[in-house]
Amino acid sequence: MTRSRFRLDTDVLARVAGAASIVILLAVVEILLRTGMLNVYVMPLPSAVLGSFGRLFMEEHLLRRFLLTFAEALAAGLLVAVVGVAVGAALYRWKLLRAAIETWVAAFAAAPLVLAYPLFMVIFGRSALTIIMLGFLAGIAPVILKTVEGLAGVRPTLLNVGRAFKLNGRALFWKVQFPAAVPTIFVGIRLSLIFSLINVVGLEFLINFGGLGQLINELAEQYDLPGTFAAICFVVIVSVVFFVAVERLERWLRPT
Amino acid sequence: MSLISTVEAGQARLSFSTRKNLLRAAIVIAVIAVWEMAARSGLFYRDVVPPVENIVAALAGILVDPAFYRNFAITLGEIGVALIIGGTLGFLTGIALGVSRFLTKAYEPLLFYLGPTPKIVFFPVLIMWFGVGSGSKIAMGAISCFFPLAISVAAGIRSIDPVLIRVGRSFRLSTWQTVAKIYVPAIREPIINGIRLGLGIAIIGTVLAETKLSNQGIGFMIIQTYATFNIERMYGLLITLFVFAIGSNALLHRFTRR
Numbered sequence: 001m002t003r004s005r006f007r008l009d010t011d012v013l014a015r016v017a018g019a020a021s022i023v024i025l026l027a028v029v030e031i032l033l034r035t036g037m038l039n040v041y042v043m044p045l046p047s048a049v050l051g052s053f054g055r056l057f058m059e060e061h062l063l064r065r066f067l068l069t070f071a072e073a074l075a076a077g078l079l080v081a082v083v084g085v086a087v088g089a090a091l092y093r094w095k096l097l098r099a100a101i102e103t104w105v106a107a108f109a110a111a112p113l114v115l116a117y118p119l120f121m122v123i124f125g126r127s128a129l130t131i132i133m134l135g136f137l138a139g140i141a142p143v144i145l146k147t148v149e150g151l152a153g154v155r156p157t158l159l160n161v162g163r164a165f166k167l168n169g170r171a172l173f174w175k176v177q178f179p180a181a182v183p184t185i186f187v188g189i190r191l192s193l194i195f196s197l198i199n200v201v202g203l204e205f206l207i208n209f210g211g212l213g214q215l216i217n218e219l220a221e222q223y224d225l226p227g228t229f230a231a232i233c234f235v236v237i238v239s240v241v242f243f244v245a246v247e248r249l250e251r252w253l254r255p256t
Numbered sequence: 257m258s259l260i261s262t263v264e265a266g267q268a269r270l271s272f273s274t275r276k277n278l279l280r281a282a283i284v285i286a287v288i289a290v291w292e293m294a295a296r297s298g299l300f301y302r303d304v305v306p307p308v309e310n311i312v313a314a315l316a317g318i319l320v321d322p323a324f325y326r327n328f329a330i331t332l333g334e335i336g337v338a339l340i341i342g343g344t345l346g347f348l349t350g351i352a353l354g355v356s357r358f359l360t361k362a363y364e365p366l367l368f369y370l371g372p373t374p375k376i377v378f379f380p381v382l383i384m385w386f387g388v389g390s391g392s393k394i395a396m397g398a399i400s401c402f403f404p405l406a407i408s409v410a411a412g413i414r415s416i417d418p419v420l421i422r423v424g425r426s427f428r429l430s431t432w433q434t435v436a437k438i439y440v441p442a443i444r445e446p447i448i449n450g451i452r453l454g455l456g457i458a459i460i461g462t463v464l465a466e467t468k469l470s471n472q473g474i475g476f477m478i479i480q481t482y483a484t485f486n487i488e489r490m491y492g493l494l495i496t497l498f499v500f501a502i503g504s505n506a507l508l509h510r511f512t513r514r
Contacts, residue, residue, distance in 0.1 A: 011357075014362040018361070018362030096272070099272070100279040111498055112456065112459055121482065122490075199374075220381075239372070243372060
C-alpha cells in the first residue's frame with residue numbers, strides 16, 4: 001500500500017519534471033535569443049510564437065482552415081471505414097480470395113503511397129479530391145486487415161447461439177459476427193484515421209492547397225518565422241487531440 | 257460457411273494453393289488487361305492512363321539512364337545518413353526511457369503523441385536551419401525515423417525478463433556492459449523492427465522533402481516529370497521507388513523472424 005502510494009507520487013513528480021524541463025528549455029532559448037547568442041532570423045522568440053496565435057486566429061482564419069482539414073480527414077476516414085470493412089468482409093467470406101491477396105494488402109500498407117502525390121495531382125487536379133483520395137488509400141489497408149482478423153476471431157459460441165436461433169447468413173453477419181468484430185475493426189479504423197490525418201495535412205503543405213498544411217507553407221514563404229512556428233505547433237496540438245480522442249473512442253467501444 | 261467450403265472443395269480437383277496461385281495470376285492479368293483497355297479506349301487522357309508498353313519502355317529508359325543512378329545514389333546517401341543520425345539518437349533515447357521509470361513518465365507521452373504527427377510540416381524550419389541542399393533532407397529523414405526507433409527500443413527494454421538483468425548484476429556488469437551484453441541482444445527484434453519502420457518513413461520524409469524543394473534526388477526527378485508532364489516517366493520512377501521501399505521493408509522483416 002505504502003509502496004504503491006510512493007510510486008504514484010514519483011510518477012506525478014516525473015510528469016511535472018517533464019513539463020517543467022520543456023518550459024525551462026523554452027525560457028533558455030528565449031534568453032539566448034534576447035542576448036543575441038542565437039539568431040532571431042533562424043529561431044523565433046518563444047514568446048513571439050505564443051503571441052502570434054491570436055493573429056493566426058484573426059487574420060489567417062485558423063478556425064476555418066482547421067475545419068477544412070478536419071472535413072478532408074473525416075471524408076477520407078468515412079471512405080476508408082465503408083470500403084475497408086466491405087473489402088475485409090469479402091475477404092473473410094471468400095477464403096480463396098483472402099489467401100490470394102491478403103499479403104498484397106499487407107505489402108500495400110507498407111508502400112509509401114504519399115510519394116505518388118504528383119500522379120494524383122495529374123489525375124484529380126490540385127484539389128481537395130487529391131487530398132481525400134490519397135488519405136483514403138493511405139488508410140485503407142489496416143481496416144481491411146483488422147476486419148478480416150476481427151471476423152475470423154469471433155468466438156464459436158456466439159456463432160452457435162446465432163445458429164440455435166436459426167439466423168440466416170445475413171442476419172448472423174449483422175446481428176452476431178459484425179458487432180462482435182467491431183472492437184477489432186476499430187483498432188484498424190483508429191490507425192487509418194491517424195494515417196489519413198497525417199497524409200491530409202502533409203499533402204495540404206506539399207501541394208499548397210486547403211487548410212492547416214497550406215497555412216504553414218504560406219507563412220513560411222512569407223518568411224513569417226513566429227507565425228510558421230505557431231502554425232506548426234497548432235498542427236501538432238490538433239493531431240495530438242485527435243489521437244487522444246480516437247483512442248478514447250476505441251476504449252469506449254471495447255467491451256470490458 | 258462450412259457448406260460453402262465443402263462445395264468449393266468438391267468443385268476443385270486442384271489443391272488450394274494451386275487455385276490460390278491461379279487466382280493471383282488471373283487478378284494480375286485482369287488488372288493489366290483492364291488498364292490496357294482503358295488506355296486504348298480513349299475515355300481517359302492518354303497521358304494519365306498510358307498503355308502498359310509505354311510504361312515498360314519508360315521504366316527501361318530510366319534503368320539505363322545514368323542520371324537516374326546519380327540521383328538515386330544521392331537519395332540513398334541522404335536516407336543512409338538520416339538513418340544513422342536519427343536511428344542512433346532514437347536508440348539512445350529508447351534505452352534511456354526503457355531503463356528509467358522516471359524518464360518514461362516524464363517524456364514518453366511526448367514521444368508517443370509527437371510520433372505520429374505529420375513531420376513534413378517541419379520542413380520549412382529545417383530549410384532555414386540546414387539549408388536547401390541535402391542537409392534539410394537528411395534532417396527530415398532523421399526526425400522521421402527517430403520516433404519509431406525510440407518507441408520500439410523503449411518498449412523492448414521494458415519487456416526484457418528481469419531475471420536476465422539480475423544475472424547481469426550478479427556478475428557485477430557495468431552499465432555499458434549491461435547494455436552491450438544483455439539489453440541489445442535481448443531486444444534485437446524490436447531494434448530491427450524499429451529500423452524497419454524508421455527506414456520506411458525516412459524514405460517518405462526524405463523523398464517528400466526532395467519533391468518540395470531540391471535540385472537533386474529521386475523526389476526531384478519525380479516532381480520534374482510532373483512539371484514537364486512526362487507521365488510515363490513518372491509512372492516508371494514511382495514503380496522503381498515503390499519496389500525499393502517495399503523490397504527493403506520485406507528484407508528487414510525477414511531478419512526479425514529468424
